[in-house]
Amino acid sequence: MNAIARVTVRELRRLPRFPVLWCLLGPIPLAGGLLLTGVFHSEVARRLPIGILDFDGTQPARLAARWVNAARSVNVVARVQDLGEAQQLLVQRKVYAVLVIPRHFERDLLHGRAPQVTLLYNEQYLTAGNLISADVARAVNTGSAAVAFGLQQSGGLTSAAAEAAADPVRVDSRLLFNPAINYARGVGLVLIVGLVQIVAGLSTIYVVGRELRDSTAAEWLTVAGGSTAAAWIGKLAPYVLYDLALMLVLVGGFVAWFHIPVLGNLGFLALGAVAFSLASKSISVLLTVWLANLRKALGVGSLFFGTAVAFSGVTFPRIAMSTFAQLWSGVVPLTRFMLLIRDQMMVGAPLRISAPPVLVLTGTAVVASLLALPRMGPILRDSRFWGQE
Amino acid sequence: MTVLIRCFRQTLRQIFREEETLILLFGASVFYAFFYPTPYLKQILRDLPIVVVDRDHTALSRQLTRWLDASEAASVASRSNDLNAAQDSVRAGVAGAVLLIPQDFERHVLRREPAYVEAYADASYFLVYSTALRAINGVAGTLSAGISVRRLQAGGATSHAALQRARPVTFVNWPLFNPFAGYGSFVVPAVFILILQQTLLIGIGALRVAERQEGDPSREPLWAVLGGKLGATAFIYVGHALFMFGVVFSLYGFPMRASWVEVILFLVPFFGSVTLLGLTIAELFDRPESSTVALAAMGVPALFMSGMSFPAEVQADWVRVLAVVLPSTFGIQGFLQLAEMGARLDQTLWAWGALWIQVVVYWTLAWLVLRYRRQSRPRLE
Numbered sequence: 001m002n003a004i005a006r007v008t009v010r011e012l013r014r015l016p017r018f019p020v021l022w023c024l025l026g027p028i029p030l031a032g033g034l035l036l037t038g039v040f041h042s043e044v045a046r047r048l049p050i051g052i053l054d055f056d057g058t059q060p061a062r063l064a065a066r067w068v069n070a071a072r073s074v075n076v077v078a079r080v081q082d083l084g085e086a087q088q089l090l091v092q093r094k095v096y097a098v099l100v101i102p103r104h105f106e107r108d109l110l111h112g113r114a115p116q117v118t119l120l121y122n123e124q125y126l127t128a129g130n131l132i133s134a135d136v137a138r139a140v141n142t143g144s145a146a147v148a149f150g151l152q153q154s155g156g157l158t159s160a161a162a163e164a165a166a167d168p169v170r171v172d173s174r175l176l177f178n179p180a181i182n183y184a185r186g187v188g189l190v191l192i193v194g195l196v197q198i199v200a201g202l203s204t205i206y207v208v209g210r211e212l213r214d215s216t217a218a219e220w221l222t223v224a225g226g227s228t229a230a231a232w233i234g235k236l237a238p239y240v241l242y243d244l245a246l247m248l249v250l251v252g253g254f255v256a257w258f259h260i261p262v263l264g265n266l267g268f269l270a271l272g273a274v275a276f277s278l279a280s281k282s283i284s285v286l287l288t289v290w291l292a293n294l295r296k297a298l299g300v301g302s303l304f305f306g307t308a309v310a311f312s313g314v315t316f317p318r319i320a321m322s323t324f325a326q327l328w329s330g331v332v333p334l335t336r337f338m339l340l341i342r343d344q345m346m347v348g349a350p351l352r353i354s355a356p357p358v359l360v361l362t363g364t365a366v367v368a369s370l371l372a373l374p375r376m377g378p379i380l381r382d383s384r385f386w387g388q389e
Numbered sequence: 390m391t392v393l394i395r396c397f398r399q400t401l402r403q404i405f406r407e408e409e410t411l412i413l414l415f416g417a418s419v420f421y422a423f424f425y426p427t428p429y430l431k432q433i434l435r436d437l438p439i440v441v442v443d444r445d446h447t448a449l450s451r452q453l454t455r456w457l458d459a460s461e462a463a464s465v466a467s468r469s470n471d472l473n474a475a476q477d478s479v480r481a482g483v484a485g486a487v488l489l490i491p492q493d494f495e496r497h498v499l500r501r502e503p504a505y506v507e508a509y510a511d512a513s514y515f516l517v518y519s520t521a522l523r524a525i526n527g528v529a530g531t532l533s534a535g536i537s538v539r540r541l542q543a544g545g546a547t548s549h550a551a552l553q554r555a556r557p558v559t560f561v562n563w564p565l566f567n568p569f570a571g572y573g574s575f576v577v578p579a580v581f582i583l584i585l586q587q588t589l590l591i592g593i594g595a596l597r598v599a600e601r602q603e604g605d606p607s608r609e610p611l612w613a614v615l616g617g618k619l620g621a622t623a624f625i626y627v628g629h630a631l632f633m634f635g636v637v638f639s640l641y642g643f644p645m646r647a648s649w650v651e652v653i654l655f656l657v658p659f660f661g662s663v664t665l666l667g668l669t670i671a672e673l674f675d676r677p678e679s680s681t682v683a684l685a686a687m688g689v690p691a692l693f694m695s696g697m698s699f700p701a702e703v704q705a706d707w708v709r710v711l712a713v714v715l716p717s718t719f720g721i722q723g724f725l726q727l728a729e730m731g732a733r734l735d736q737t738l739w740a741w742g743a744l745w746i747q748v749v750v751y752w753t754l755a756w757l758v759l760r761y762r763r764q765s766r767p768r769l770e
Contacts, residue, residue, distance in 0.1 A: 020676070020682045020683055023683055024682050024683065024686070029686065031690075032687065032689070035690040035693075035694065035708060038704060038705035038708035039690070039694060039699055039708055040704075041705040041708075042703040042704070045703050046703065047703075048700055049702065090730070091730050091731065091732040091736050092732070092736055092739070093722065093726065096700070112550065112557070114556055114558065114559050115558060116558075116560075116561055117558055117560050117561070118561045118563050119561070119562055119563060121562070121563070121564060121565060122566060122730070123566055123570055124565075124566035124574075124725055124730055125696075126567065126572070126575040127699060127700065130570065133564070136560075137560055140558060143558065144560065147557040147558060148556070148557050167503075167533055167537075168498055168503070168504060168533050168536040168540075169453075169498065169504050169529050169530075169533040169536065170503060170504070170529070171508050171525055171526050171529045172507045173507075173509075173510065173525070174507065174508065174510070175510055175518055176476075176480075176509055176512055178512040181512060181515070181518075183699050186513070186515050187699065191689050194689060195686055195690075198685055202681075202682055202686075206682055298681045298682065299412065299413075299417070303420070303424070305685070306686075306688060306689075307421075307425055309689060310428050310429075310576075311428055315515070315516070316516060316572050316576075317514055317516055319434070320431050320434045320435065320572075321428045321429075322430045322431060325427040325430075339482070343480075343482075346513050347480050347513065349480050353480070353481050353482075
């Protein structure tokens with residue numbers, strides 16, 4: 001048996017001694033993945049509760065309320081009596097929005113005085129607020145156009161001309177790559193991959209950091225036959241394979257569960273996954289060998305990996321970030337891997353577009369490893385690095 | 390009472406003795422508070438690059454392009470004749486959307502036929518597609534309304550009457566609590582509550598494991614031990630809350646609409662619930678650093694289970710049931726109500742009450758756990 005294999009066998013034998021490590025590798029990401037699947041289980045947000053405050057109460061006012069209730073993202077759950085009650089319901093989050101139909105709505109409409117319908121909506125809950133406001137605006141404008149259309153037609157226009165007169169310029173919008181605005185695809189996926197990155201990063205820090213803390217590094221090196229390279233490769237190789245298996249289960253499971261199509265090249269995605277795992281591992285090794293302290297490395301590691309989703313540019317685009325955040329985001333492996341997932345999963349982009357993210361991930365792995373290199377030998381040999389609490 | 394004060398001081402001494410708990414319970418929150426908001430400081434997406442494919446080449450199509458370029462949200466990155474090339478730049482992520490102005494666009498308008506423009510937006514990023522469509526719809530709507538009004542005026546209507554006939558019902562969107570749809574104002578307050586929970590859970594977990602390893606020499610009554618710990622963490626974390634929601638919020642320009650008294654009154658059971666939960670789950674950990682390893686990955690699911698992003702109403706029922714266990718669920722909901730939506734404390738009674746129920750439940754659990762440990766402790770004397 002060669003040195004690398006011996007180190008790997010030793011590593012696998014150590015595993016049962018660290019319950020928190022196998023929790024981190026197995027039950028925790030599985031539980032997180034299941035929870036996120038449950039969070040996004042409806043994929044799109046439909047029938048969110050709203051209220052209607054109808055000051056008019058006439059037939060046309062009720063018609064306007066029906067336009068709104070027909071919008072898919074809302075469900076009218078409350079008839080509100082006054083603005084005080086509207087405020088109360090909004091603030092208590094019993095409704096995300098209140099549609100206000102003014103007094104004399106019918107009279108003003110009949111006299112051509114353009115009554116104003118107002119949607120008060122909760123933009124603190126931005127996802128719900130944006131969905132509802134766009135949907136209700138569309139419903140009211142369509143209804144309004146129908147009224148205008150009726151007015152124009154009664155003025156003697158043909159229906160096509162009346163339609164054009166009511167709204168001369170229209171926008172025909174097509175949503176590319178995620179036409180249904182599926183949240184599992186648009187937001188859920190980055191959270192799942194972010195979870196994998198936390199596991200990949202912290203598990204590495206833990207297994208290396210424990211050797212230093214428990215002063216078992218000498219034994220580790222002995223099993224490797226005194227070879228630094230064999231020691232590191234033998235130790236980390238099983239975890240790289242595990243990252244890939246975890247990605248297959250978690251990301252693959254999530255993608256299959258939500259029927260997310262893979263439009264691009266699966267082989268290239270797999271290649272990217274390897275580079276992603278290596279980049280996360282190298283950064284973890286870099287932190288651990290230089291800090292030479294399990295707890296500190298875990299603290300810095302959870303800061304780096306735990307906040308990665310915010311910097312990944314998926315929920316908030318990189319071009320809108322501050323310079324500091326853009327730079328930081330560039331170092332986070334998740335950023336590049338999500339770019340690759342977007343390109344090769346959702347877009348089906350040509351491979352030349354996806355080459356840069358894979359190269360950058362590989363480059364990150366190489367640079368982090370080179371920076372770690374001067375310490376990777378000494379910490380196996382020099383007892384001054386061991387035993388720090 | 391003196392017992393309680395003794396336990397309180399003992400917990401504080403414990404925290405200050407260990408470098409690790411000191412970092413977790415003091416340093417971490419401060420550092421995260423400065424670091425986490427950095428991606429969101431600009432709040433909104435401005436000047437999103439959009440490619441215009443103008444096949445009309447008329448005064449009207451150029452006007453539409455100019456207006457789009459002038460809008461705050463979008464900027465015209467390039468003009469092109471090739472729709473495929475333009476769509477490729479969206480595919481490559483270089484542009485956020487394509488606006489196609491077809492041939493005969495102006496002619497259709499002049500002939501009083503419906504004139505369409507086509508927008509292709511990148512929906513793989515939600516903020517990109519929504520920003521692009523809002524910009525394009527806004528510009529097209531303005532152009533449309535202008536044309537209608539001019540036509541009606543040409544037909545003899547006064548400008549006022551023309552405006553009203555063009556849009557028989559006007560629609561006004563009135564965003565509340567976050568009027569500029571700032572992404573930072575949306576995310577950061579909720580995440581700060583989560584940061585307080587996670588650092589406190591991890592910190593108290595490390596503290597309790599260390600205490601257990603030392604053999605837990607305390608002979609004080611259990612109620613006082615728990616009370617002393619609650620007092621100490623509440624003392625430190627009220628300080629954190631004042632710092633985060635006072636200093637950091639005003640530094641970064643996030644709104645804070647509640648009185649401090651109400652915020653602190655609201656957060657006291659939150660800190661209590663988190664502390665007691667932390668004491669309970671610390672039983673699962675064999676070493677002080679285990680709490681970091683086990684809990685670091687659970688922050689993101691906890692945040693989303695609160696419903697601050699994807700609405701709680703449309704999450705799976707079993708997730709909503711499990712979410713009840715987490716202090717962050719009610720902590721985030723209630724804090725957003727108070728500090729961002731301007732609610733009074735009595736309007737957050739539901740969340741506040743839930744936190745107090747958690748305090749009672751987790752007090753019982755923590756008490757049972759501590760009692761069990763005490764009884765199973767080998768008696769050396």
